[in-house]
Amino acid sequence: MSHPRRALLFMPGDDSRKIAKGAALGVDSIIMDLEDGVAASRKEAARATVVAALASVDFGTSERLVRLNSVSSGLMEADVAATVHARPDGYVLPKVESGDNVRWVCDLLSQAEADHGWPTRSLRLIAIVETARGILRLEDIAQADLRLDALAFGAEDLAGDIGATRSRDGWEVFHARSAVVIAAAAYGLQALDTPWTDLGDLAGLDADARRAADMGYSGKLAIHPRHVPVIVAAFTPSPEAVAAAQRLLAAYHTHQALGAGVFAFDGRMVDAPMLRAAQRLLAQAGIAQP
Ligand code: COA
Ligand code: MG
Numbered sequence: 001m002s003h004p005r006r007a008l009l010f011m012p013g014d015d016s017r018k019i020a021k022g023a024a025l026g027v028d029s030i031i032m033d034l035e036d037g038v039a040a041s042r043k044e045a046a047r048a049t050v051v052a053a054l055a056s057v058d059f060g061t062s063e064r065l066v067r068l069n070s071v072s073s074g075l076m077e078a079d080v081a082a083t084v085h086a087r088p089d090g091y092v093l094p095k096v097e098s099g100d101n102v103r104w105v106c107d108l109l110s111q112a113e114a115d116h117g118w119p120t121r122s123l124r125l126i127a128i129v130e131t132a133r134g135i136l137r138l139e140d141i142a143q144a145d146l147r148l149d150a151l152a153f154g155a156e157d158l159a160g161d162i163g164a165t166r167s168r169d170g171w172e173v174f175h176a177r178s179a180v181v182i183a184a185a186a187y188g189l190q191a192l193d194t195p196w197t198d199l200g201d202l203a204g205l206d207a208d209a210r211r212a213a214d215m216g217y218s219g220k221l222a223i224h225p226r227h228v229p230v231i232v233a234a235f236t237p238s239p240e241a242v243a244a245a246q247r248l249l250a251a252y253h254t255h256q257a258l259g260a261g262v263f264a265f266d267g268r269m270v271d272a273p274m275l276r277a278a279q280r281l282l283a284q285a286g287i288a289q290p
Contacts, residue, residue: 002124002149002190003063003089004286005029005219006235007228010195012037013046013066019053022062027228028219029063034079035070035094043075047082054086063089065126070095071104080105084112090124090149095157097133099144106145121147126192130154131161135176138183150190152221153180156197168204170211181216193220195227202230209234218284237285245278249289252278 008029011018022030032053038046050066066088069075072095080091093105102125109123125147129138135158142151155166155173164172177194184191193212196205209220209231220231237245248265252275255263262271282289 003029005063005150005190005192007222007231008065008192008219009222009225009228010037010067013050014038014042016049016053019049020057021225023053023057023059025062025225025228026060027062027222028232029065030059031065031067031092031221032088033067034075034083035067035073037067043069043079044082047079050083050088051086054083054088065090065092067092067094068105071101072097076105077108080108080112084109084123085116087116087118088123090126092126092128092152094128094154095131095134096127096129096141097131098137099140102127102141102144102148106147109147123147124149126150126152128152128154129176129180130157130194132158135179138179139186142183142187142189148189150192150219151180151184152192153177153194155194170208177212178215185216190219191217193217195221195223197223199224199226202226205230206234235284237281241281242285242287245281246287248274248278249282 005028007027008031009022009025009027010031010033011022013032013034019032032050034043034046034050054064066083068079068091091105096102105125113120113122126149127141129135129141129151130153134141153176155170155177158173158176159166166172170177181191196208198204205227212220213234219235222228222231248270251263251265252270262269279289
């Protein structure tokens, strides 16, 4: 089972103050960025700051991830070479456009694991799909390598790539947002939703994160500490929802034992698909099932 990732907080890799702040929040995952959150002139400084943080900052139970520059940037190999010895828990690869992109990074990580005597595939990988070509090749990407834990969706880059204008409800990226979650489900990966970029509109974030959870996403990228609790709440099933799922499961098993595949429950028809939905909800809540 992959590390549970409800909120994943980004910060620029060259900003040690934000790394230290983020590390103290108890967030599921910290993503120290080497890509677009870092100015072109600061790439080397960011690599050094990330290595120093991995060596000296107490991240508690937070997963420690590093976002690389894209395969096509010409910077990715040097990002890995400069940081892997500090042994982050994994990497985030942006602008993934093919299974070959994933395998290229995975080969570098396999080599590093062999060189250091670390377990095979112990360095995990998350792929951000955020270009038109990436969306068209989701199936190839999703099955590229067993190191891959999750597909993340990036709406801002996608909008730039296809010429869309972002709106509050995100209808312009709906097809891509849905395609990512379907590809992830098809290949047993986590689906992580795009960040909410409005720093102050927490009601908008709440609605957006709950929409993503309803679509099947299991977590969401975050860009500000104040977004983290809103996201965690949206991806944590409520006690009422957990209790309802447990009652449904019990009723299902009772009816199966009596030879009934379908039955009425709280005024609604229940059969196998609702059972699977209830099981998924309990898994998302981290509750073991009978
Ligand atoms: N991680 C950790 N700490 C953060 C943070 C983050 N993503 N964003 C803000 N903070 C800290 C600030 O350092 C500040 O702490 P301080 O008062 O002790 O210095 C506090 O939270 C309040 O920050 P605020 O003034 O509201 O924000 P800002 O104007 O300093 O920064 C951004 C705004 C957008 C630049 C900042 O939130 C950020 O860097 N976000 C991540 C950007 C990123 O990584 N993008 C790439 C992926 S999309
Ligand atoms: Mg981006």
